[in-house]
Structure formats: structure tokens, C-alpha cells
Amino acid sequence: MGNKNISMAVIRRLPKYYRYLGDLLDRDIQRISSKELSDIIGFTASQIRQDLNNFGGFGQQGYGYNVDALHKEIGKILGLDTKYNAVLIGAGNLGQAIANYSGFRKAGFEIKALFDANPRMIGLKIRDFEILDSEDIEEFIKENDVDIAIMCIPKKGSQELADRLVNAGIKGIWNFVPVDLDVPESVIVENVNLTESLFTLSYLMKAED
Known part of the structure; x- marks a missing residue:
């Protein structure tokens, strides 16, 4: 989580992922593919997968991403589990x-x-x-x-x-x-x-x- 080799460009994209995933949860959407996430956010599906792979991935082949789990994990990466x-x-x-x-x-x-x-x-x-x-x-x-x-x-x-x-x-x-x-x-x-x-x-x- 504290990997200093991760580029600032990736780090600055994380809050956007967090915000969009929060919006999906508000709409009660529980599962999403990188392609569907790409259509919503505007980043390519490949870019999304590369960004998230910096922190361990989180997706499952043929399933995509669990929205709630990914939202929580990105929150932890951003330090939002700390007061x-x-x-x-x-x-x-x-x-x-x-x-x-x-x-x-x-x-x-x-x-x-x-x-x-x-x-x-x-x-x-x-x-x-x-x-x-x-x-x-x-x-x-x-x-x-x-x-x-x-x-x-x-x-x-x-x-x-x-x-x-x-x-x-x-x-x-x-x-x-x-x-x-x-x-x-x-x-x-x-x-x-x-x-x-x-x-x-x-x-x-x-x-x-």
C-alpha cells in the first residue's frame, strides 16, 4: 500500500475510481467489468486493469469487480480508513x-x-x-x-x-x-x-x- 514506485498519475486517478464506485453503490450496482467501468469513467479498460494491478488487482476473470469490495479497498489505499x-x-x-x-x-x-x-x-x-x-x-x-x-x-x-x-x-x-x-x-x-x-x-x- 505504501509503494513509493507507483506513479503520481496512477495515485491521482484513484480518487476518481473511488467516487465513481461510490456512485455505483448508490445505484445498487454490485458487479462491474473493466469494460463497463471504462465506459463510465473514460479511462481504457486496459488502463483500469493496469492501475488496479499496482495494488493487487481485485478483479476475477469472467466476473469483473465486486463494486463494494473494490470501493472499500481503494478507500484503504487512499487512507480513508484512518481518521x-x-x-x-x-x-x-x-x-x-x-x-x-x-x-x-x-x-x-x-x-x-x-x-x-x-x-x-x-x-x-x-x-x-x-x-x-x-x-x-x-x-x-x-x-x-x-x-x-x-x-x-x-x-x-x-x-x-x-x-x-x-x-x-x-x-x-x-x-x-x-x-x-x-x-x-x-x-x-x-x-x-x-x-x-x-x-x-x-x-x-x-x-x-
Whole structure:
């Protein structure tokens, strides 16, 4: 499960498999072939089999895949059988939208607190959270067994904040700041750059002209 030789391209396809299999379960579909899965997802049947064979396969000749079993196995591969505590830093519009999304808790990601550096934000309530002062974040992380930090702050000060998070023991950063953070190899950073994604959309639309 922790095979570091598996390409990032394969890893980034796993959440899509997980989502589509979940949709199939919602429709009470219990068995599916790689060809049928290909028609739904858009990957080739060969690609699907190759991707899943990286983790042991799971299919049976002449039967296909048991949807529920495959969904659970991919969930385990993605680490969704583990509970993670998270903090969110930056309670602006984006941070509030993330805090209000209920799907994270269902997937095992528990946001424990919201933090902000703006004195006007501190003490306000978002959903069930009172926004805390980001000056106190290290102590909170250590006292509450926090694994993940979600960064939704401006670029200025983002590296300094990342350094503080690392020193406090954070293992992963979900980074919405449009900057590449310098962290030790032991800390995983997943960058979500909304502007770059929009620019990619713009390019693809222009290429169709």
C-alpha cells in the first residue's frame, strides 16, 4: 500500500475510481467489468486493469469487480480508513466555504478549529467553530493531535506559517496559497492552485477555437 514506485498519475486517478464506485453503490450496482467501468469513467479498460494491478488487482476473470469490495479497498489505499484531525488557517471566503463542507467529516477528515490573524475575525463563529487567534496554533496542534493543516491565507507570511506548522508536528499541508512551500521531505504538501486550474481551462478552450 505504501509503494513509493507507483506513479503520481496512477495515485491521482484513484480518487476518481473511488467516487465513481461510490456512485455505483448508490445505484445498487454490485458487479462491474473493466469494460463497463471504462465506459463510465473514460479511462481504457486496459488502463483500469493496469492501475488496479499496482495494488493487487481485485478483479476475477469472467466476473469483473465486486463494486463494494473494490470501493472499500481503494478507500484503504487512499487512507480513508484512518481518521485525521485538521486545522484550517485563514477564515476568509475560501476558508469558510471549506469549513462549511460536510463531506470532509464523512470521509474521516475532522476540522478541529479555524484560525485567523485578523483581530476582527477572531471570536466570530463559523458553523460550530469560534475563530481562534493564529498566534496560538502551535499549542493547539500539539494538544489536539492534529495531522493536517489547511492553508487559505494570502501569500505574504505563508512560508513563515508553514515553518511554524512543521515545527508543531504537522504531517500534511493542503495548500490553497499560490506559492510553493519549502518543507522537509517528511511533510506532504498538496497544492491546490485555483488560478492555475482556471488558466488551464482557458488554454483548453482556446485550443478548441
